Amino acid sequence: MEQKQNSQKTIVVKFGTSTLTQGTPKLNRAHMIEIVRQLAQLHQEGYRLVIVTSGAMAAGRHYLNHPKLPPTIASKQLLAAVGQSQLIQTWEQLFAIYDIHIGQLLLTRADIEDRERFLNARDTLHALLDNRIIPVVNENDAVATAEIKVGDNDNLSALVAILVQAEQLYLLTDQQGLFDSDPRKNPQAKLIPAVNEITDHIRSIAGGSGTTLGTGGMSTKITAADIATRSGIETIIAPGNRENVIADLAHGEAIGTKFTVQTDKLESRKQWLFAAPSAGILTIDQGAENAILEQHKSLLPAGIVNIEGRFSRGEVVKIRTQQGKDIALGMPRYNSDALYLIQGKKSQNIEKILGYEYGSVAIHRDDMIVLNK
Numbered sequence: 282m283e284q285k286q287n288s289q290k291t292i293v294v295k296f297g298t299s300t301l302t303q304g305t306p307k308l309n310r311a312h313m314i315e316i317v318r319q320l321a322q323l324h325q326e327g328y329r330l331v332i333v334t335s336g337a338m339a340a341g342r343h344y345l346n347h348p349k350l351p352p353t354i355a356s357k358q359l360l361a362a363v364g365q366s367q368l369i370q371t372w373e374q375l376f377a378i379y380d381i382h383i384g385q386l387l388l389t390r391a392d393i394e395d396r397e398r399f400l401n402a403r404d405t406l407h408a409l410l411d412n413r414i415i416p417v418v419n420e421n422d423a424v425a426t427a428e429i430k431v432g433d434n435d436n437l438s439a440l441v442a443i444l445v446q447a448e449q450l451y452l453l454t455d456q457q458g459l460f461d462s463d464p465r466k467n468p469q470a471k472l473i474p475a476v477n478e479i480t481d482h483i484r485s486i487a488g489g490s491g492t493t494l495g496t497g498g499m500s501t502k503i504t505a506a507d508i509a510t511r512s513g514i515e516t517i518i519a520p521g522n523r524e525n526v527i528a529d530l531a532h533g534e535a536i537g538t539k540f541t542v543q544t545d546k547l548e549s550r551k552q553w554l555f556a557a558p559s560a561g562i563l564t565i566d567q568g569a570e571n572a573i574l575e576q577h578k579s580l581l582p583a584g585i586v587n588i589e590g591r592f593s594r595g596e597v598v599k600i601r602t603q604q605g606k607d608i609a610l611g612m613p614r615y616n617s618d619a620l621y622l623i624q625g626k627k628s629q630n631i632e633k634i635l636g637y638e639y640g641s642v643a644i645h646r647d648d649m650i651v652l653n654k
């Protein structure tokens with residue numbers, strides 16, 4: 282696998298059913314080839330790309346020759362189960378033209394909200410990206426029930442963008458961007474090129490989907506933009522059928538509607554991560570305290586002197602000094618059982634002690650928030 286390092290920017294690109302089918306009842310391979318050509322170019326340039334793809338149900342319906350099915354959840358799940366394999370095969374075949382490998386991830390809300398599963402999904406995405414494999418994500422519609430679904434791929438793509446700590450999220454659709462009213466209903470509607478704040482007015486002009494195959498329309502794109510921009514990720518709604526749209530966006534051209542970042546990136550992302558109450562306490566020695574407070578480093582198992590509570594990987598714990606002061610919150614890479622075994626030990630011994638390892642740190646700096654002194 283060839284590696285080029287001229288850009289480390291991470292971009293999540295979400296393709297709606299409308300873009301992948303080009304308004305027809307099936308996946309439009311000719312258009313998907315053009316999309317893959319652009320993604321391959323950016324991949325070559327060194328961008329870290331993640332695809333969030335809709336279109337499983339449309340592909341399933343076409344593959345089964347448009348069967349008459351009752352309008353039930355089971356029918357949708359059937360179509361998604363059949364169509365997802367069609368969809369991923371199509372992406373795989375097209376990327377193979379450029380010798381690019383892809384990896385499939387089918388997620389549900391539970392994979393993102395449960396902290397241990399969040400970390401697992403994040404590790405997988407990072408492992409794929411680090412190995413220059415393009416993750417191709419969809420919701421696991423075939424098994425997800427309403428309670429555990431994100432429900433639409435606009436919101437799913439925002440959550441994926443948070444998972445991979447993307448710089449940008451592109452929502453590609455069948456319109457030029459967000460208009461001041463639904464352009465399907467109002468031919469006089471005007472494109473809004475930039476949104477600096479997602480107000481109630483912006484929410485009110487975003488209507489539902491224009492097609493039976495799409496989910497959510499503009500309104501889910503606005504919620505997605507809200508989630509992403511609050512987490513420091515610039516979001517752009519752009520026309521999926523504009524020539525060279527993805528490459529031009531990545532190279533900084535103004536296309537569609539740009540939603541600017543709403544708060545400071547790192548801290549807001551951390552607020553999202555650390556909303557949960559703490560599940561345990563790690564008491565650390567003086568060396569670890571200095572490493573965290575003075576050198577802005579991660580916490581190593583060697584610096585842990587005591588562990589309270591039982592917690593899973595990814596649950597939030599307090600980091601406490603031996604004087605009893607809480608200096609930080611963090612999400613450990615190891616659960617409490619594992620940490621009991623490796624506390625005070627050198628990182629190079631982790632694998633020998635546990636029989637596995639999730640890396641050398643107990644809590645990575647990126648997964649830590651230092652409390653005000």
Ligand SMILES: Nc1ncnc2c1ncn2[C@@H]1O[C@H](COP(=O)(O)OP(=O)(O)O)[C@@H](O)[C@H]1O
Nearest residue numbers: 297298299454460462463488490491495498499
């Ligand atoms: N204010 C608006 N501006 C643009 N499109 C809008 C607006 N309100 C509703 N829509 C509808 O949203 C549709 C795009 O959403 P959707 O059909 O879910 O596409 P996708 O499959 O790309 O997610 C458009 O075709 C349009 O009819």
Ligand SMILES: N[C@@H](CCC(=O)OP(=O)(O)O)C(=O)O
Nearest residue numbers: 298335336337338433434496
């Ligand atoms: N997960 C579904 C798509 C859900 C969805 O949000 O669709 P869309 O509005 O076209 O992006 C599928 O693969 O058919």
